[in-house]
Amino acid sequence: MQFLLAGAFATLLTVCAAASHKHVVPTFGHRRNANGDVVNMLEEEFFQPSKFPIHPSSSQASVKVSTSKFLIKDGEDITVSWENAADVHEQDMIATYCPVNTTLDDYLDFHFVNVSSSWKQGRGSFSLKLFNMRQAYRFAYLRFAGDKYSVLGWSELVGVEQAEILHVHLSLTNDVTEMRIVWTDSQPAGHVAYSESPVLAVGNTLEIATRVHTYSNEDMCDEPANQKRAIYFREIGSIHEGVLVNLKPDTRYYYRIDNGLKTKVGTFRSSPRPSINRTVEFAAFGDMGVLFSPVYWANPGASATAQRLVEEVKDKLELVVHFGDISYAVGHGYIWEQYGWLMSSYAASIPVMVGVGNHEYDHRKPAPSGTDVSGVVGGGFHPSWGNLGSDSHGECGVPTVNRYFGPGNGNKVFWYSFDYALIHFVMISTEHDYLPGSVQRKWLEEDLASVDRKVFPWVILMTHRPMYANETSELSDDKVAVHEREIFEDVLMKYKVNLMFSAHYHSYMRSCPISNFKCQEPGTAPVHIVVGTAGAGLEKASSAFTSEWIVAHGIEFGFSRGTANSTHLHVDWKSSVTPGKVLDSVDIPLWKD
Numbered sequence: 136m137q138f139l140l141a142g143a144f145a146t147l148l149t150v151c152a153a154a155s156h157k158h159v160v161p162t163f164g165h166r167r168n169a170n171g172d173v174v175n176m177l178e179e180e181f182f183q184p185s186k187f188p189i190h191p192s193s194s195q196a197s198v199k200v201s202t203s204k205f206l207i208k209d210g211e212d213i214t215v216s217w218e219n220a221a222d223v224h225e226q227d228m229i230a231t232y233c234p235v236n237t238t239l240d241d242y243l244d245f246h247f248v249n250v251s252s253s254w255k256q257g258r259g260s261f262s263l264k265l266f267n268m269r270q271a272y273r274f275a276y277l278r279f280a281g282d283k284y285s286v287l288g289w290s291e292l293v294g295v296e297q298a299e300i301l302h303v304h305l306s307l308t309n310d311v312t313e314m315r316i317v318w319t320d321s322q323p324a325g326h327v328a329y330s331e332s333p334v335l336a337v338g339n340t341l342e343i344a345t346r347v348h349t350y351s352n353e354d355m356c357d358e359p360a361n362q363k364r365a366i367y368f369r370e371i372g373s374i375h376e377g378v379l380v381n382l383k384p385d386t387r388y389y390y391r392i393d394n395g396l397k398t399k400v401g402t403f404r405s406s407p408r409p410s411i412n413r414t415v416e417f418a419a420f421g422d423m424g425v426l427f428s429p430v431y432w433a434n435p436g437a438s439a440t441a442q443r444l445v446e447e448v449k450d451k452l453e454l455v456v457h458f459g460d461i462s463y464a465v466g467h468g469y470i471w472e473q474y475g476w477l478m479s480s481y482a483a484s485i486p487v488m489v490g491v492g493n494h495e496y497d498h499r500k501p502a503p504s505g506t507d508v509s510g511v512v513g514g515g516f517h518p519s520w521g522n523l524g525s526d527s528h529g530e531c532g533v534p535t536v537n538r539y540f541g542p543g544n545g546n547k548v549f550w551y552s553f554d555y556a557l558i559h560f561v562m563i564s565t566e567h568d569y570l571p572g573s574v575q576r577k578w579l580e581e582d583l584a585s586v587d588r589k590v591f592p593w594v595i596l597m598t599h600r601p602m603y604a605n606e607t608s609e610l611s612d613d614k615v616a617v618h619e620r621e622i623f624e625d626v627l628m629k630y631k632v633n634l635m636f637s638a639h640y641h642s643y644m645r646s647c648p649i650s651n652f653k654c655q656e657p658g659t660a661p662v663h664i665v666v667g668t669a670g671a672g673l674e675k676a677s678s679a680f681t682s683e684w685i686v687a688h689g690i691e692f693g694f695s696r697g698t699a700n701s702t703h704l705h706v707d708w709k710s711s712v713t714p715g716k717v718l719d720s721v722d723i724p725l726w727k728d
Contacts, residue, residue, distance in 0.1 A: 158494075159672050161426060163231065163244035163366070163469050164263040173426065173672075176467060181228075181245065182366055189239035189277060189284045197221075198276040198288030200229070206294045209267035209301055210476045213293065215274050217248070220257035220287070225249045226279040229261070233365060235273040235292065243365040243469065245277070266472045267295040269321045269372045298322050298396035302475030302538075304482035306489075307454075307553050309542040311384045311406040314486065316345075317376045317540065319475065322394040323347060325375040329390040331383070335400070345377035350537045356507065356514075357500040360466035360529030369468035374537060384408045401483045404453060406555065409590050411701045413556035417454040418444060420669035420694040421492065421599060421638020424463040425473045437477060437670025440694055440711040444481040447696065453485055454555060458562065458638055459492025459599030461535065463671060466528035471538065489539045489548055490562040491532060492599035492639065496549075497523050497566055498531035508536045509549045509567065516568045520618050522611035523566060545582075550575050552582050558699055559591040565600035565615075569623060576623070583630035592725055593699050594632045596661075601637035603646050603663040605685050612639065624650065627661050631726040633704060636695065638667035642674045643708055645687040645719060654684050658727040666695045666708065687719045 160176040167173055180186055203214040215229055230242040251259025265272060274290040303318040316327055324347065330340040352368035355361035362368060375394070382388065385407040392399045407413050426436035444455065462474035478487065498507070499514040506512050509532055517523050536547050541562070545551035552561040561582060563569065569576050586594060600612070602619045627635060628650055644665040647654035673690050692711040697704065704723040710716035 158463070158465075160463060160465060160467055160470065164246065165426070166244070166246060176366065187240075187282065187284055189286065191239065192286045192289070200274050200276050200288045200290040202274065202290050202293050204293065205291060206296065207265045207267070207272075208296050209299055210264060212262055212264050214260055214262045215246075215290070216258075216260040217276050217288065218258040220248070220276065223248060223254060223257050224279045225254070227254075228277045228279070228284070230275045230277050231263075231272065232275065233268060233272045234270045237365060239286065241365050242275075265293070265295075266469070266476060267299050267301055268369055268469065268472050269295065270370075271295060298394055300392050300394060300397050300399040301479075302472075303392065303399065303401065303479045304475075304539075305403055305484070305486045306540055307406060307486045307542050307555070308378060309544050309553055311408055312380065312382045314379045314382060314388075314403060314405060315376065315540055316379060316390070316392075317374065317538070318392060318399075319372055319374050319538075320394050320397070321372045322396060323373060325373075325377075325392065325394040327377055327379065327390055327392055329379050329388050331386060331388060333389045333402070335389060335391045341379070341381060343377045343379060345375035347373045347375055348537065349374055350533055353503060354508075354533045355466075355529050356498045356502050356527075356531035356533075357525070357529030358466075360527070360531075360533075362466075365469075367466055367468060369472070371537075376540065382406075385413075403484055403486075406486075409554055409556065411557050411590065411592065415453070415556045415558055415697075415699045416451045417456065417555075417558075417697045417699075418447060418452055418694050419456045419458070419597070419636050419697060420666050421458045421636075422460040422641055422667035422671040423457065423474075423669040424460075424671040425470055425477055426670055426672075436692060436711075439692055440669045441477050441480050443694065443709065443711050443714065446714065448481055448484050452696070455481070455485060455487040456489075456560060456562070456597055456636070457487060457669075458490045458597040458636055460494045460638060460667070460671065461489055461492070461539075463494050464530065464534065465494055465526070466530055468534075471534050475538070488541070488553065488560070488562065489535070490597060490599060491535055491549055491564055491566055493523065493526040493566055495527055495530065495535045496532040496564070497526040498529065499525050500529070502531055508532045509546060509564075511567065516566060518570075518618070521615055545578055546575070550578060554591060556699075557591055557701065558593045558595060559586045560595050560597065562597045565598045565619065569619075571622070579623075580626060580630075583626065583632070586630070588631070588726075592701065593634075593704055594630065596627065596632050596635045598635070598637045600639045601644075601663065601665045602635060603644075603649060603684070604637075604640050604665050605644050605682065605688060609640070620651075632661045633723055633726060634706070635661050635663045637663070637665050640665055640674070641667045641671050643668050643687070643689040643691070643693065643719065644685060645708075645721060647684050647686050649684050652684060656727075658724045662721065662723050664695060664706065664708075666693070668693045669711070686721075689718055691718060693718055
């Protein structure tokens with residue numbers, strides 16, 4: 136880890152400059168190169184259909200391919216084995232097919248046979264995690280022949296549990312007597328029963344029916360997100376969304392999801408009423424993704440952060456805010472499936488509120504209807520000073536806005552606000568127009584002006600792109616930050632925002648209370664915290680510049696953990712790698728009158 140902290144206004148040593156983090160989309164099986172780096176789908180030549188054509192089985196097909204299971208649940212591990220292969224080449228491969236009724240060159244992933252130490256003997260095995268994408272799997276042995284492949288053997292089908300209830304997550308509305316619940320499955324209808332009693336019996340429960348929707352490749356703005364291939368767009372199934380109503384505030388509830396064929400139970404605590412006497416425990420981060428090892432929870436990355444959040448839920452954590460760059464699917468549908476599984480480990484128990492980053496939304500090609508899911512006509516927000524390109528790879532917010540929900544008082548997940556006890560949280564989008572006179576800017580100022588600071592003494596603003604950051608390896612991002620400060624830093628000061636969270640840089644940075652690049656007296660300016668360390672690949676090296684306003688900086692997987700009471704807002708940066716380890720801390724006082 137690279138971490139420097141010394142006193143109130145620490146000076147950072149300059150680390151030798153190097154290229155910043157490179158965006159990586161893992162393969163379905165999260166394959167790694169010989170050096171241990173994750174294979175990047177954006178650079179993988181074997182997924183170009185015309186590169187290595189595949190010929191079907193012939194009379195010489197003789198390799199036996201088998202699996203350790205014939206039916207799997209979501210996120211279940213499986214072992215794939217083969218034997219009786221002769222004249223083995225190190226580029227022979229075991230290809231994963233899902234769906235199975237597709238062309239031979241439309242595989243979902245592959246593993247070279249040399250993944251197994253016994254490959255030269257014509258046999259071997261490897262393990263991987265499979266996900267319930269509502270379609271069966273099958274594996275094939277492909278023989279390398281210079282410029283093509285031939286199929287030498289098939290496994291039996293590996294089915295997925297039908298109607299399994301997947302990706303359960305909770306989120307807030309703007310009513311403390313409500314809680315939104317969302318899940319995915321293959322069924323056309325669903326119901327949720329809920330009660331204060333863990334015994335969900337007839338007569339002691341409330342029940343709601345869910346609204347069901349989906350989306351298609353035709354909703355996307357561009358390739359590759361709109362391509363129907365195993366590695367790109369995948370059929371979503373049914374997305375169920377419902378609002379549990381008539382809840383008693385700040386009360387433990389139990390719920391049972393029922394889709395007609397399967398049930399799933401869970402528990403949560405309802406939202407508290409506005410109260411200056413209520414302590415709030417929350418987590419905050421951006422830039423998560425899905426990176427995990429073959430052994431779940433075993434390595435740093437998104438899975439480690441998810442595991443820490445599961446533990447934090449047991450230690451009073453009651454709310455998560457995630458400000459953009461959520462799954463990093465960028466058009467690869469299987470990533471959204473894997474992220475839904477990962478997120479549900481904690482999000483089925485506490486509400487999670489998300490915003491968008493460049494990798495969920497940025498696009499240049501207009502949506503098929505001409506207006507994208509955020510209501511923008513044309514190809515999005517592209518100011519002359521910005522570097523807002525096509526980072527969603529054609530998604531233009533479609534998967535995000537269909538899978539996740541805002542509270543309903545702004546613009547879907549793009550910008551909104553909500554109250555939680557004594558905190559007013561505001562999520563805005565730096566991927567949309569925030570210039571004076573824009574729809575978002577007008578909404579933001581009206582929202583902040585409406586806050587009763589006697590009831591909500593803490594105002595926390597969340598964006599994806601930071602206003603202050605100390606990474607100089609991305610000069611185009613620095614230029615955006617300069618304009619962000621010029622455009623609306625005055626809004627933060629005018630409405631006395633206590634804390635601004637952001638991400639985008641895959642590192643951690645905390646400022647002093649700051650305005651116009653100058654440290655201010657505590658309680659007279661916002662503190663800025665960049666926490667883009669939740670799981671996406673960290674900065675390889677940092678050219679962090681020296682400045683008196685930078686109090687702390689670090690490069691390690693972690694997340695912010697906040698505790699707010701009537702007098703102080705305490706924020707830790709906690710390690711995802713080492714349970715319980717606090718890497719940085721700050722106490723933010725109330726804004727002075």
